[in-house]
Amino acid sequence: MNINNFIVICLIFSSFAFATLSRSNNIVTDSKTKLMWQDDNDSQTQKIKWIKAIEYCKNLKLDKSNKWRLPSIVELLTIADKTIYSPALNPIFKNVTSSYYWSSSGYRNSTNTVWLVNFNHGGDIALSKYDPRYIRCVRPI
Amino acid sequence: MNIKTFFTILLSLSVFLFSNLTRNNNTVIDSKTNLIWQDNIDSKKKNVKWANAVRYCKDLRLDGYTNWKLPNIIELLSIVDKSKYNPAIYSTFKNVSPLYYWSSSPYVSNPINSWGVDFGTGNDGAYNKSHSIYIRCVHSNDKK
Numbered sequence: 001m002n003i004n005n006f007i008v009i010c011l012i013f014s015s016f017a018f019a020t021l022s023r024s025n026n027i028v029t030d031s032k033t034k035l036m037w038q039d040d041n042d043s044q045t046q047k048i049k050w051i052k053a054i055e056y057c058k059n060l061k062l063d064k065s066n067k068w069r070l071p072s073i074v075e076l077l078t079i080a081d082k083t084i085y086s087p088a089l090n091p092i093f094k095n096v097t098s099s100y101y102w103s104s105s106g107y108r109n110s111t112n113t114v115w116l117v118n119f120n121h122g123g124d125i126a127l128s129k130y131d132p133r134y135i136r137c138v139r140p141i
Numbered sequence: 142m143n144i145k146t147f148f149t150i151l152l153s154l155s156v157f158l159f160s161n162l163t164r165n166n167n168t169v170i171d172s173k174t175n176l177i178w179q180d181n182i183d184s185k186k187k188n189v190k191w192a193n194a195v196r197y198c199k200d201l202r203l204d205g206y207t208n209w210k211l212p213n214i215i216e217l218l219s220i221v222d223k224s225k226y227n228p229a230i231y232s233t234f235k236n237v238s239p240l241y242y243w244s245s246s247p248y249v250s251n252p253i254n255s256w257g258v259d260f261g262t263g264n265d266g267a268y269n270k271s272h273s274i275y276i277r278c279v280h281s282n283d284k285k
Contacts, residue, residue: 084249
């Protein structure tokens with residue numbers, strides 16, 4: 001093996017080793033967090049209330065996978081990329097709106113407020129459960 | 142050993158085994174992220190502008206550690222406990238104000254700001270770099 005081949009193989013290997021996100025059809029898989037993320041047309045266009053979002057994820061079937069759920073705020077923040085904006089999300093995700101996405105995590109002791117991530121800039125915020133917001137369901141690998 | 146003592150020992154042991162945070166004098170070590178955090182009186186009291194925060198961390202010496210830096214926003218979010226508030230931080234940390242703390246991460250859509258975390262509520266936000274807010278420096282355990 002000459003040195004050029006060696007370098008090419010090293011490069012391919014390192015890009016494989018360091019890229020934690022991969023895509024297939026309507027799902028993006030994160031090998032670091034061991035989570036699979038919904039990334040179909042719905043995750044760009046569906047805007048529903050929190051209680052409907054819980055139900056939506058529970059009923060979701062995508063690429064033959066089921067057992068989806070709404071992500072916790074900590075999980076949802078793992079895909080927010082604050083080094084970019086509008087959207088603040090890795091471009092491997094194809095279906096995104098630069099706006100608020102639901103998490104399952106409640107805010108303090110409030111029964112009316114939950115945590116969301118604003119994928120315009122990647123920050124989080126607590127807002128009312130009763131307004132329609134976007135959804136991206138998650139499931140373990 | 143009676144049953145109560147046994148359970149107390151079991152409980153202490155499991156807290157010890159599952160908590161990734163341990164305390165030194167003025168620092169908290171996170172074995173999961175491999176980060177060492179400043180946790181002295183300055184991290185509760187001192188508030189400075191962003192540029193001064195960068196310099197403060199660079200000059201910090203604490204519990205024998207040098208090479209401190211301002212945490213990036215992902216590092217800073219790793220010590221937020223969103224199940225708590227006032228302050229929304231893991232309870233191993235003793236020196237905290239329930240207010241805004243600097244990160245090193247630029248707010249890319251408007252660089253007059255930098256990302257920070259509000260340790261009252263636990264949410265992150267963009268703060269104007271010329272404002273004075275709180276600081277908690279971090280040290281990467283990989284290089285002592």
